[in-house]
Amino acid sequence: MPEDIPLFYFDDLEIGQVFELGSITVSEEEMLAFAQHYDPQPFHISTEQARHHLEG
Numbered sequence: 001m002p003e004d005i006p007l008f009y010f011d012d013l014e015i016g017q018v019f020e021l022g023s024i025t026v027s028e029e030e031m032l033a034f035a036q037h038y039d040p041q042p043f044h045i046s047t048e049q050a051r052h053h054l055e056g
Contacts, residue, residue: 032045043055
């Protein structure tokens with residue numbers, strides 16, 4: 001493990017503690033590929049189905 005990354009154990013964490021882990025950019029194509037593989041619900045993999053979904 002790189003030296004600049006602190007090592008934490010479960011007991012070291014406090015309720016409400018927040019860690020900034022950075023960000024990534026995900027394209028629509030990547031998002032749909034992920035949904036098709038891990039959660040292939042019609043409203044997750046179809047823009048048209050998503051529009052008509054309760055949370056769309």
